[in-house]
Amino acid sequence: MNENDISIIKNLLKELDETVDNGYGPFLAAIYDENYNLIAKERNSVVKSNLSLAHAEINTIKAAEEKLKTYNLAPYNLSIYVTSEPCIMCLGAIMWAGIKKIYYSAPSASVEKITGFYEGFKPNWIEEFEKRGIKVFPNIEKIEGEKILEKYVKLNGIIYKPEN
Protein backbone atom coordinates (compact mmCIF):
# COMPACT_ATOMS: atom_id res chain seq x y z
CA MET A 1 0.00 0.00 0.00
CA ASN A 2 1.28 3.47 -0.86
CA GLU A 3 0.19 7.12 -0.71
CA ASN A 4 -1.93 6.77 -3.86
CA ASP A 5 -4.01 4.01 -2.31
CA ILE A 6 -4.57 6.01 0.87
CA SER A 7 -5.43 9.06 -1.19
CA ILE A 8 -8.07 7.13 -3.17
CA ILE A 9 -9.74 5.95 0.05
CA LYS A 10 -9.61 9.48 1.48
CA ASN A 11 -11.24 10.90 -1.65
CA LEU A 12 -13.97 8.24 -1.63
CA LEU A 13 -14.69 9.03 2.02
CA LYS A 14 -14.80 12.76 1.26
CA GLU A 15 -17.25 12.24 -1.62
CA LEU A 16 -19.40 9.91 0.49
CA ASP A 17 -19.40 12.35 3.41
CA GLU A 18 -20.50 15.24 1.21
CA THR A 19 -23.31 13.24 -0.40
CA VAL A 20 -24.38 10.91 2.42
CA ASP A 21 -27.91 12.32 2.50
CA ASN A 22 -28.63 12.10 -1.25
CA GLY A 23 -30.86 9.01 -1.01
CA TYR A 24 -28.22 6.44 -1.88
CA GLY A 25 -26.84 3.91 0.63
CA PRO A 26 -23.79 4.98 2.69
CA PHE A 27 -21.26 2.94 0.69
CA LEU A 28 -19.05 3.95 -2.25
CA ALA A 29 -16.63 1.81 -4.28
CA ALA A 30 -14.15 2.43 -7.08
CA ILE A 31 -12.03 0.19 -9.32
CA TYR A 32 -8.61 1.40 -10.50
CA ASP A 33 -5.93 -0.18 -12.65
CA GLU A 34 -2.31 -0.56 -11.53
CA ASN A 35 -1.41 2.85 -13.00
CA TYR A 36 -4.15 4.45 -10.90
CA ASN A 37 -6.48 5.11 -13.79
CA LEU A 38 -10.11 5.11 -12.64
CA ILE A 39 -12.11 2.35 -14.35
CA ALA A 40 -15.46 2.69 -12.53
CA LYS A 41 -16.96 4.26 -9.41
CA GLU A 42 -20.44 3.57 -8.08
CA ARG A 43 -22.59 4.04 -4.98
CA ASN A 44 -24.88 1.58 -3.18
CA SER A 45 -28.28 2.11 -4.86
CA VAL A 46 -30.43 -0.59 -3.21
CA VAL A 47 -33.24 1.77 -2.21
CA LYS A 48 -32.98 4.11 -5.22
CA SER A 49 -33.03 1.30 -7.77
CA ASN A 50 -35.28 -1.08 -5.81
CA LEU A 51 -32.72 -3.85 -6.09
CA SER A 52 -31.23 -5.65 -3.07
CA LEU A 53 -28.21 -6.65 -5.17
CA ALA A 54 -27.18 -3.06 -5.87
CA HIS A 55 -24.34 -2.79 -3.36
CA ALA A 56 -21.53 -0.35 -4.20
CA GLU A 57 -19.14 -3.17 -5.13
CA ILE A 58 -21.70 -4.93 -7.36
CA ASN A 59 -22.57 -1.70 -9.18
CA THR A 60 -18.88 -0.88 -9.65
CA ILE A 61 -17.92 -4.35 -10.93
CA LYS A 62 -20.86 -4.23 -13.37
CA ALA A 63 -19.75 -0.80 -14.63
CA ALA A 64 -16.13 -1.97 -15.01
CA GLU A 65 -17.10 -5.11 -16.93
CA GLU A 66 -19.42 -3.13 -19.19
CA LYS A 67 -16.64 -0.61 -19.85
CA LEU A 68 -14.01 -3.27 -20.59
CA LYS A 69 -16.54 -5.59 -22.30
CA THR A 70 -15.48 -8.72 -20.40
CA TYR A 71 -16.62 -11.01 -17.59
CA ASN A 72 -12.99 -11.59 -16.60
CA LEU A 73 -11.15 -8.59 -15.18
CA ALA A 74 -8.14 -10.69 -14.09
CA PRO A 75 -5.84 -9.76 -17.03
CA TYR A 76 -6.28 -6.04 -16.17
CA ASN A 77 -4.75 -6.34 -12.67
CA LEU A 78 -7.42 -4.22 -11.03
CA SER A 79 -7.92 -3.08 -7.43
CA ILE A 80 -11.23 -2.29 -5.72
CA TYR A 81 -11.42 0.45 -3.08
CA VAL A 82 -14.46 0.52 -0.79
CA THR A 83 -15.55 2.79 2.05
CA SER A 84 -16.54 -0.30 4.11
CA GLU A 85 -15.55 -3.97 4.24
CA PRO A 86 -17.43 -5.98 1.59
CA CYS A 87 -20.36 -8.21 2.67
CA ILE A 88 -20.45 -11.94 1.89
CA MET A 89 -22.20 -11.38 -1.47
CA CYS A 90 -19.64 -8.81 -2.58
CA LEU A 91 -16.71 -11.02 -1.51
CA GLY A 92 -17.99 -13.62 -3.97
CA ALA A 93 -18.55 -10.97 -6.65
CA ILE A 94 -14.98 -9.67 -6.22
CA MET A 95 -13.53 -13.19 -6.58
CA TRP A 96 -15.63 -14.07 -9.65
CA ALA A 97 -14.72 -10.77 -11.34
CA GLY A 98 -11.00 -11.55 -11.01
CA ILE A 99 -10.08 -8.44 -9.02
CA LYS A 100 -6.59 -8.65 -7.49
CA LYS A 101 -6.55 -6.28 -4.49
CA ILE A 102 -9.09 -4.89 -2.01
CA TYR A 103 -8.65 -1.72 0.04
CA TYR A 104 -11.34 -0.68 2.51
CA SER A 105 -12.03 1.71 5.37
CA ALA A 106 -14.64 0.71 8.02
CA PRO A 107 -14.69 -2.98 8.99
CA SER A 108 -17.95 -5.00 8.99
CA ALA A 109 -17.97 -5.04 12.82
CA SER A 110 -18.29 -1.23 12.75
CA VAL A 111 -20.89 -1.30 9.95
CA GLU A 112 -23.02 -3.76 11.93
CA LYS A 113 -22.61 -1.89 15.23
CA ILE A 114 -23.30 1.58 13.82
CA THR A 115 -25.95 0.91 11.17
CA GLY A 116 -27.56 -2.41 12.11
CA PHE A 117 -26.92 -3.78 8.60
CA TYR A 118 -25.99 -7.51 8.74
CA GLU A 119 -22.90 -8.29 6.64
CA GLY A 120 -23.05 -12.11 6.58
CA PHE A 121 -20.94 -14.97 7.90
CA LYS A 122 -17.41 -14.79 6.48
CA PRO A 123 -14.91 -15.99 9.08
CA ASN A 124 -11.26 -15.89 7.97
CA TRP A 125 -12.16 -14.43 4.58
CA ILE A 126 -8.95 -12.40 4.42
CA GLU A 127 -6.90 -15.62 4.74
CA GLU A 128 -9.13 -17.28 2.11
CA PHE A 129 -8.52 -14.36 -0.24
CA GLU A 130 -4.75 -14.42 0.38
CA LYS A 131 -4.81 -18.17 -0.49
CA ARG A 132 -6.32 -17.22 -3.85
CA GLY A 133 -3.69 -14.50 -4.40
CA ILE A 134 -6.04 -11.58 -3.64
CA LYS A 135 -4.40 -9.02 -1.35
CA VAL A 136 -6.49 -7.29 1.31
CA PHE A 137 -5.74 -3.92 2.94
CA PRO A 138 -8.23 -3.34 5.76
CA ASN A 139 -9.20 -0.45 8.06
CA ILE A 140 -7.72 2.46 6.04
CA GLU A 141 -8.89 5.75 7.60
CA LYS A 142 -11.22 3.61 9.73
CA ILE A 143 -12.32 6.39 12.12
CA GLU A 144 -13.37 8.64 9.25
CA GLY A 145 -15.22 5.72 7.60
CA GLU A 146 -17.10 5.06 10.83
CA LYS A 147 -17.97 8.75 11.28
CA ILE A 148 -19.74 8.84 7.92
CA LEU A 149 -21.82 5.78 8.81
CA GLU A 150 -22.78 7.51 12.08
CA LYS A 151 -23.75 10.61 10.10
CA TYR A 152 -25.96 8.50 7.79
CA VAL A 153 -27.77 6.99 10.77
CA LYS A 154 -28.24 10.42 12.41
CA LEU A 155 -29.75 11.74 9.17
CA ASN A 156 -32.30 8.89 9.36
CA GLY A 157 -30.98 7.08 6.30
CA ILE A 158 -32.98 3.95 5.48
CA ILE A 159 -31.66 0.80 7.18
CA TYR A 160 -33.30 -2.08 5.35
CA LYS A 161 -33.38 -5.45 7.01
CA PRO A 162 -34.55 -8.13 4.61
CA GLU A 163 -35.04 -10.72 7.34
CA ASN A 164 -38.01 -8.77 8.75
Next chain:
Amino acid sequence: MNENDISIIKNLLKELDETVDNGYGPFLAAIYDENYNLIAKERNSVVKSNLSLAHAEINTIKAAEEKLKTYNLAPYNLSIYVTSEPCIMCLGAIMWAGIKKIYYSAPSASVEKITGFYEGFKPNWIEEFEKRGIKVFPNIEKIEGEKILEKYVKLNGIIYKPEN
Protein backbone atom coordinates in the same frame (compact mmCIF):
# COMPACT_ATOMS: atom_id res chain seq x y z
CA MET B 1 -40.81 -30.34 1.09
CA ASN B 2 -43.62 -31.82 -0.95
CA GLU B 3 -44.35 -33.19 -4.43
CA ASN B 4 -44.71 -29.67 -5.89
CA ASP B 5 -41.19 -28.73 -4.80
CA ILE B 6 -39.71 -31.90 -6.26
CA SER B 7 -41.68 -31.35 -9.45
CA ILE B 8 -40.31 -27.81 -9.84
CA ILE B 9 -36.72 -29.06 -9.50
CA LYS B 10 -37.43 -31.88 -11.99
CA ASN B 11 -38.84 -29.41 -14.51
CA LEU B 12 -35.87 -27.04 -14.09
CA LEU B 13 -33.49 -29.95 -14.66
CA LYS B 14 -35.46 -31.05 -17.74
CA GLU B 15 -35.35 -27.54 -19.23
CA LEU B 16 -31.64 -27.20 -18.43
CA ASP B 17 -30.88 -30.61 -19.94
CA GLU B 18 -32.70 -29.76 -23.16
CA THR B 19 -30.95 -26.40 -23.53
CA VAL B 20 -27.53 -27.07 -21.98
CA ASP B 21 -25.70 -26.30 -25.24
CA ASN B 22 -27.42 -22.97 -26.00
CA GLY B 23 -24.48 -20.78 -24.93
CA TYR B 24 -25.70 -20.02 -21.43
CA GLY B 25 -24.03 -21.40 -18.28
CA PRO B 26 -25.27 -24.78 -16.97
CA PHE B 27 -27.34 -23.33 -14.12
CA LEU B 28 -31.03 -22.44 -13.95
CA ALA B 29 -32.99 -20.87 -11.06
CA ALA B 30 -36.63 -20.02 -10.41
CA ILE B 31 -38.49 -18.12 -7.69
CA TYR B 32 -42.00 -19.19 -6.69
CA ASP B 33 -44.46 -17.89 -4.10
CA GLU B 34 -46.04 -20.11 -1.46
CA ASN B 35 -48.97 -20.92 -3.77
CA TYR B 36 -46.52 -22.16 -6.39
CA ASN B 37 -47.01 -19.24 -8.72
CA LEU B 38 -43.87 -18.62 -10.79
CA ILE B 39 -42.40 -15.17 -10.09
CA ALA B 40 -39.19 -15.34 -12.15
CA LYS B 41 -36.94 -17.89 -13.87
CA GLU B 42 -33.50 -17.14 -15.29
CA ARG B 43 -30.38 -18.87 -16.55
CA ASN B 44 -26.69 -18.17 -15.79
CA SER B 45 -25.66 -15.68 -18.50
CA VAL B 46 -22.06 -14.80 -17.49
CA VAL B 47 -20.56 -15.50 -20.92
CA LYS B 48 -23.57 -14.35 -22.99
CA SER B 49 -23.91 -11.04 -21.16
CA ASN B 50 -20.20 -10.52 -20.42
CA LEU B 51 -20.93 -10.10 -16.73
CA SER B 52 -19.32 -12.24 -14.02
CA LEU B 53 -22.21 -11.40 -11.67
CA ALA B 54 -24.84 -12.94 -13.93
CA HIS B 55 -25.33 -16.23 -12.08
CA ALA B 56 -28.76 -17.88 -12.38
CA GLU B 57 -29.75 -16.85 -8.84
CA ILE B 58 -28.64 -13.22 -9.34
CA ASN B 59 -30.53 -12.94 -12.63
CA THR B 60 -33.63 -14.50 -11.07
CA ILE B 61 -33.61 -12.30 -7.95
CA LYS B 62 -33.18 -9.22 -10.16
CA ALA B 63 -36.12 -10.29 -12.34
CA ALA B 64 -38.29 -10.97 -9.27
CA GLU B 65 -37.50 -7.60 -7.67
CA GLU B 66 -38.15 -5.78 -10.94
CA LYS B 67 -41.48 -7.60 -11.29
CA LEU B 68 -42.57 -6.90 -7.70
CA LYS B 69 -40.96 -3.42 -7.67
CA THR B 70 -39.19 -3.90 -4.33
CA TYR B 71 -35.74 -4.56 -2.87
CA ASN B 72 -37.33 -6.58 -0.07
CA LEU B 73 -38.97 -9.85 -1.09
CA ALA B 74 -39.44 -10.99 2.54
CA PRO B 75 -43.16 -10.08 2.81
CA TYR B 76 -43.91 -12.30 -0.23
CA ASN B 77 -42.66 -15.53 1.42
CA LEU B 78 -40.76 -16.68 -1.64
CA SER B 79 -38.70 -19.79 -2.35
CA ILE B 80 -35.78 -20.12 -4.76
CA TYR B 81 -35.19 -23.37 -6.65
CA VAL B 82 -31.79 -23.91 -8.26
CA THR B 83 -30.27 -26.72 -10.32
CA SER B 84 -27.05 -26.48 -8.24
CA GLU B 85 -26.10 -25.29 -4.75
CA PRO B 86 -25.60 -21.51 -4.69
CA CYS B 87 -22.04 -20.09 -4.60
CA ILE B 88 -20.89 -17.72 -1.85
CA MET B 89 -22.01 -14.62 -3.81
CA CYS B 90 -25.48 -16.02 -4.40
CA LEU B 91 -25.86 -17.05 -0.73
CA GLY B 92 -25.42 -13.38 0.17
CA ALA B 93 -27.79 -12.29 -2.58
CA ILE B 94 -30.47 -14.73 -1.36
CA MET B 95 -30.20 -13.42 2.22
CA TRP B 96 -30.28 -9.75 1.20
CA ALA B 97 -33.31 -10.33 -1.04
CA GLY B 98 -35.27 -11.78 1.88
CA ILE B 99 -35.98 -15.17 0.29
CA LYS B 100 -37.29 -17.73 2.80
CA LYS B 101 -36.48 -21.18 1.38
CA ILE B 102 -33.85 -22.70 -0.93
CA TYR B 103 -34.23 -25.95 -2.85
CA TYR B 104 -31.36 -27.24 -4.97
CA SER B 105 -30.15 -30.29 -6.87
CA ALA B 106 -26.37 -30.80 -7.34
CA PRO B 107 -24.19 -29.82 -4.35
CA SER B 108 -21.15 -27.53 -4.77
CA ALA B 109 -18.78 -30.47 -4.23
CA SER B 110 -20.21 -32.04 -7.41
CA VAL B 111 -20.15 -28.75 -9.32
CA GLU B 112 -16.48 -28.25 -8.45
CA LYS B 113 -15.53 -31.86 -9.21
CA ILE B 114 -17.39 -32.08 -12.51
CA THR B 115 -16.95 -28.60 -13.98
CA GLY B 116 -13.90 -27.11 -12.26
CA PHE B 117 -15.89 -23.99 -11.26
CA TYR B 118 -14.86 -22.78 -7.78
CA GLU B 119 -17.88 -22.08 -5.56
CA GLY B 120 -16.21 -20.20 -2.69
CA PHE B 121 -15.64 -20.79 1.02
CA LYS B 122 -18.94 -21.27 2.85
CA PRO B 123 -18.52 -23.77 5.66
CA ASN B 124 -21.69 -24.46 7.67
CA TRP B 125 -23.76 -22.14 5.51
CA ILE B 126 -26.87 -24.30 5.88
CA GLU B 127 -26.69 -23.90 9.69
CA GLU B 128 -26.12 -20.15 9.27
CA PHE B 129 -29.18 -19.94 7.04
CA GLU B 130 -31.30 -21.96 9.49
CA LYS B 131 -30.22 -19.53 12.25
CA ARG B 132 -31.67 -16.71 10.14
CA GLY B 133 -34.88 -18.66 9.55
CA ILE B 134 -34.09 -19.61 5.95
CA LYS B 135 -34.86 -23.26 5.24
CA VAL B 136 -32.57 -25.28 2.97
CA PHE B 137 -33.48 -28.42 1.03
CA PRO B 138 -30.33 -29.86 -0.57
CA ASN B 139 -29.51 -32.58 -3.11
CA ILE B 140 -32.95 -32.98 -4.74
CA GLU B 141 -32.59 -35.23 -7.81
CA LYS B 142 -28.83 -34.92 -7.27
CA ILE B 143 -27.79 -37.61 -9.78
CA GLU B 144 -29.80 -35.97 -12.57
CA GLY B 145 -28.34 -32.55 -11.65
CA GLU B 146 -24.83 -33.97 -11.84
CA LYS B 147 -25.51 -35.68 -15.19
CA ILE B 148 -26.42 -32.35 -16.79
CA LEU B 149 -23.19 -30.75 -15.56
CA GLU B 150 -21.28 -33.70 -17.06
CA LYS B 151 -23.14 -33.20 -20.34
CA TYR B 152 -22.18 -29.49 -20.35
CA VAL B 153 -18.51 -30.34 -19.88
CA LYS B 154 -18.63 -33.02 -22.61
CA LEU B 155 -20.16 -30.49 -25.00
CA ASN B 156 -17.14 -28.23 -24.32
CA GLY B 157 -19.11 -25.56 -22.50
CA ILE B 158 -16.95 -22.64 -21.41
CA ILE B 159 -15.48 -23.06 -17.92
CA TYR B 160 -14.29 -19.61 -16.92
CA LYS B 161 -11.78 -19.28 -14.12
CA PRO B 162 -11.36 -15.67 -13.07
CA GLU B 163 -8.25 -16.37 -11.04
CA ASN B 164 -6.25 -17.16 -14.20
